[in-house]
Each structure stands twice: as structure tokens, then as C-alpha cells.
Amino acid sequence: MTSDLPLAEQVTLIELVDRVLNKGVVIAGDITLAVADVDLVYLGLRVLLTSVASLDRVEEQQA
Amino acid sequence: MLYLYALVDSAAALPDDVELVSIDGIGAVVGEIDDVVDPTDEQVLSHARVVDQVAALNDAVLPVRFGRGFPELHELEAALARLAPRLEERLRAVRGCVELGVHVVGTVEPPTQSELGADYMRRRLREVAEAEAIADEIHVPLAERARESTRSGSTGPTALLRAAYLVPRGDVDAFCAAVERARGRHPSLTFACTGPWPPYSFADLEEGVR
Numbered sequence: 001m002t003s004d005l006p007l008a009e010q011v012t013l014i015e016l017v018d019r020v021l022n023k024g025v026v027i028a029g030d031i032t033l034a035v036a037d038v039d040l041v042y043l044g045l046r047v048l049l050t051s052v053a054s055l056d057r058v059e060e061q062q063a
Numbered sequence: 064m065l066y067l068y069a070l071v072d073s074a075a076a077l078p079d080d081v082e083l084v085s086i087d088g089i090g091a092v093v094g095e096i097d098d099v100v101d102p103t104d105e106q107v108l109s110h111a112r113v114v115d116q117v118a119a120l121n122d123a124v125l126p127v128r129f130g131r132g133f134p135e136l137h138e139l140e141a142a143l144a145r146l147a148p149r150l151e152e153r154l155r156a157v158r159g160c161v162e163l164g165v166h167v168v169g170t171v172e173p174p175t176q177s178e179l180g181a182d183y184m185r186r187r188l189r190e191v192a193e194a195e196a197i198a199d200e201i202h203v204p205l206a207e208r209a210r211e212s213t214r215s216g217s218t219g220p221t222a223l224l225r226a227a228y229l230v231p232r233g234d235v236d237a238f239c240a241a242v243e244r245a246r247g248r249h250p251s252l253t254f255a256c257t258g259p260w261p262p263y264s265f266a267d268l269e270e271g272v273r
Contacts, residue, residue, distance in 0.1 A: 019111075025125045027067070031132065034101070
């Protein structure tokens with residue numbers, strides 16, 4: 001996982017993480033089983049956030 | 064504690080290392096865990112891997128968002144029973160489909176030295192309107208090929224379009240060909256088509272009309 005990855009792979013990885021963290025069904029009555037804020041995952045993947053796709057993500061977070 | 068990966072039909076096939084909790088025709092793919100999970104990239108990828116495996120074995124899968132679960136079995140069963148009709152409707156909607164993501168990115172020219180502020184603003188407004196028109200021109204024909212679609216709000220000239228499409232498995236090639244045609248019509252824009260994904264963007268019950 002480095003910014004040396006081809007653009008297509010970087011975009012795919014960012015898209016994957018975005019889906020797993022922000023999409024998907026949430027069932028009323030459930031609880032969070034992840035201790036810290038999921039923003040940490042983005043920090044972990046920050047090396048990837050150099051691509052064209054990251055502009056998109058940064059914009060979205062600021063919106 | 065029961066960690067949730069996905070919701071499926073109660074007769075679903077499962078990969079190793081996960082279990083099925085079934086009630087009222089709905090199955091929950093769960094893993095037993097002792098402690099809360101760390102939101103590391105490894106954990107996120109591991110969640111995605113299980114969802115992928117479940118999706119490879121079954122026609123209808125609703126991926127669950129990362130890091131969710133229930134402390135006790137009876138609480139999960141009660142939640143499934145309560146939501147069964149709506150979950151059944153969502154399972155029907157995604158059955159036989161995959162999700163494809165399309166990003167279209169353009170470029171914006173910064174103001175030139177000689178450009179007056181008002182001129183720059185007028186140019187930006189014109190560019191935003193043009194970007195909207197181009198995004199529509201790309202999105203609408205793709206949405207018509209999809210069973211459902213969802214699109215992020217206005218993203219401006221750098222990110223023209225960010226959308227997800229729910230496409231029947233058999234139509235994926237035709238859909239990708241349509242994306243290629245759009246790419247051909249707009250050679251100055253960068254297209255990124257991702258997937259096929261399990262239908263993460265079409266699983267949530269809270270989303271309204273798409």
C-alpha cells in the first residue's frame with residue numbers, strides 16, 4: 001500500500017474503504033464494535049491519498 | 064458479541080469461519096468476537112473479504128457497514144424479526160446484481176493574473192453550470208441501464224460525477240461498454256470505473272427513493 005500503486009488500484013482501494021466504512025446497511029438497535037473513530041483508517045491509508053481520486057474525497061469531507 | 068458482516072436469505076451458503084443466524088427468512092452472517100475491533104486498515108479489508116466471499120456464494124447480499132454488531136443473540140434476532148419485511152424488500156432489490164462505481168474528474172484553471180475578480184467569478188459560475196450539464200449527460204444514460212443508482216451531490220468541476228449503479232450481473236459488460244462510450248465522448252475528462260462490488264451503496268434501509 002504505497003502511492004507507487006497504479007492510479008486504478010489506488011482508486012479501487014479508496015473506493016473499497018469508502019464503501020465498507022460509509023455504506024452498507026446499519027440495523028437499528030445494533031452497537032458500534034469499533035473502538036476508535038473510523039477516521040483512523042483514513043490516516044492509515046493516507047499514503048494513498050495522493051491521487052486524483054483523493055481530491056474528491058477531501059472535498060467530500062470538507063462539504 | 065456478534066459482529067455483523069452481511070444480511071442474506073435464511074438458506075444462504077457461507078464461507079468458513081462465519082455463522083448464520085436466521086429468523087423470518089432473513090439470515091445474518093456473523094462472527095463471534097470477544098472484544099471490540101480496532102478500525103485498522105487490516106480489519107476493514109478483512110471485513111470486505113468476508114462480504115466478498117458471501118457475495119460470491121449467494122445471489123442476494125446486503126453488506127453491513129464496518130464495525131457493527133449486537134452484544135447478545137436475542138437482540139440480533141429481535142432486530143431481524145422487526146426489520147424482516149424491509150430487509151426482504153432490499154434483498155429482492157439487489158438480487159442478482161452487482162454495484163459499479165463511476166468517478167469522472169475534470170480540471171479547473173486557476174484565475175490568471177490579468178483576470179478581474181468579477182470575470183473569474185462569472186467564469187467559475189459558467190464552468191459549474193457546464194460541469195452539471197456534462198455530469199447529467201454522462202449519468203442519465205448509465206442510470207437507465209441500472210436497476211437503481213445513487214449519485215453524490217454536486218461536486219463541482221474537479222469532481223464532475225461520483226455515482227454508483229446497481230447492475231444485473233449479466234448486464235455488466237454492456238454497462239462498461241456504455242461507460243467507455245461516455246469516455247470517448249469526453250476525451251479531456253478522467254474516468255474511473257470500479258467494481259464489481261457487493262451492493263454496499265444499495266443496502267441501507269434508511270436511504271429514500273433512489
